[in-house]
Amino acid sequence: MSGTVDDDSSATAERMARAAWSALVEPGDRVAGALVRILGAAHALAWARAAARGAVDWSVVLTAAGEEMGSADRARLGRAVLRWAGRLEALCPEGDLGALHRLNGHLVVPGDDEWPRGLDDLGDAAPPALWVRGALPARSTVAVVGARASTTYGERVAYDLAHGLATRGSCVASGGAYGIDAAAHRGALGAGGPTLVVLAGGVDRAYPAGNARIFEETVGTGGALLSEVPPGSLPTKSRFLQRNRVIAALSDATVVVEAAWRSGALSSAHHAAALLRPVGAVPGPVTSAASAGCHRLLREGHAVCVTDADEVAELLPGGLHHAGDAGNVRTSDDALSRGTLTDLGTRVVQVHDALPLRGGLDESTIATRAGTSVAEARAALGILQLEDLAVRAGDRWTARRPARATDTRPTG
Structure with a gap:
């Protein structure tokens, strides 16, 4: 009996620690993922707390890893601890889980029956946990994604594809944004099928607010946020950019319905192809800028042409078609970005996200809000100042809003 109690206690501690890691690090933090993989979530969290206090015992990591840690790896881990330090004291996983339970939600971690096995393909970049409202359907899943600035043609196609896929028993996943995402969710719901809305913020935030009804209907009809x-x-x-890797990984195939030449929707396709998932793209009028990204995927061999739900179904395991050679997939910034600010790098984007539009914050506060070390925040602020995207007044920094095309504020 004592063994069972100990096992239950250990499992609870791991779940609580994974909830804490979700709040501690920014999505896609590979250093955190590696540490959790090597030590386990609870021991990794305890080590991070000790490291932040300066009581670092490198031998713990070295012994668990079973190999020597080089100076480069030590430096990388040291920089990560500096990133995490600002948030460690504020961690309150009990409060976060309480808020989730009040929403009738639940936490899903690796090893749970509900955990989407495809997320394991992300390796150390996989989420430590998923915060869920609703149920994650155990069936084939297709991501139907595209631009917010969609056309009537694109929305019609997205709706029909999702409706047809749901009718065939598949779950439709997307990002809950305006445009193609919303049309895909509506199509699945219209067929009475489940849909998954993968959010960039918490499941208590209906973002964008105009899609709140879709989100609630999703939970009420067997799907999940x-x-x-x-x-x-x-x-x-x-x-938002990191969210796309989750959409791609939990889906058996990804279809881009409509996307401009540098649309953020293309990142989902590139993530999917890099994970060896089939990718489809819907062609549009050759004169339509809204379909230029789809045509680019087709021309460069990253996707196959799909025009209806039957052709999308052929992309699923056991289907007839497969995406082009994943080795040709380009995951460079030019394929993932949608403007000058994104081109500056992930850390710079995180720091700009943390800047206020008025009032100003000091470097330490900005680092904590951004999930970076103070040194990383200082370097990013320098870049932002050079790009005229941040303004310094004494020891305080304020955001200068970029042009609309490169605005970093949440846009869905």
Whole structure:
């Protein structure tokens, strides 16, 4: 009996620690993922707390890893601890889980029956946990994604594809944004099928607010809202970009319905192909800028042409077609970005997300809000100042809003 109690206690501690890691690090933090993989979530969290206090015992990591840690790895881990230090004291996983339970939600961690096995393919970049409202359906899943600035043609196609896929028994996943995402969710709901809304912020935040009805209907009809960050978390530009890897990983195939040449929707396709998931793209009028990104995927061999639900179904395991050679997939910034600010790098985007539009904050506060070390925040602020995207007044920094095309504030 004592063994069972100990096992239950250990499992509870791991779940609580994974909830804490979700709040501690920004999505996609590979250093955190590696530490959790090596030590386990609870021991990794205890080590991080000790490291932040300066009581670092490198031998713990070295012994658990079973190999020598080089100076480069030590430096990388040291920089990560500096990133995490500002948030460690404020961690309150009990409060986050309480907020989730009040929403009738639940936490899903690796090893749970509900955990989407495809997320394991992300390796150390996989989420430590998922915060879920609703149920994660155990069936084939297709991501139907595209631009917010969609056309009537694109929305019609997205709706029909999702409706047809749901009718065939598949779950439709998307990001809950305006445009193609919303049309895909509506199509699945219209067929009475489940849909998954993968959010960049907490599951308690209906963002964008105009899609709140879709979100509630999703939960009420057997689907789910899910996020890798706790309730109360803000949807930021960097989290939107990282959210796309989750959409791609939990889906058996990804279809881009409509996307401009540098649309953020293309990142989901590139993540999917890099994970060896089939990718489809819907062609549009050759004169339509809204379909230029789809045509680019087709021309470069990253996707196959799909025009209806039957052709999308062929992309699923056991289907007839497969995406092009994943080795040709380009995951460079030019494929993932949607403007000058994103081109500056993930840390810079995180820091700009943390800047206020008025009042000003000091570097330490900005670092904590951004999930970076003070040194990283200082370097990013220098870049932002050079790009005329941040203004310094004494020891305080304020955001200068970029042009609309490169705005980093949440846009869905």
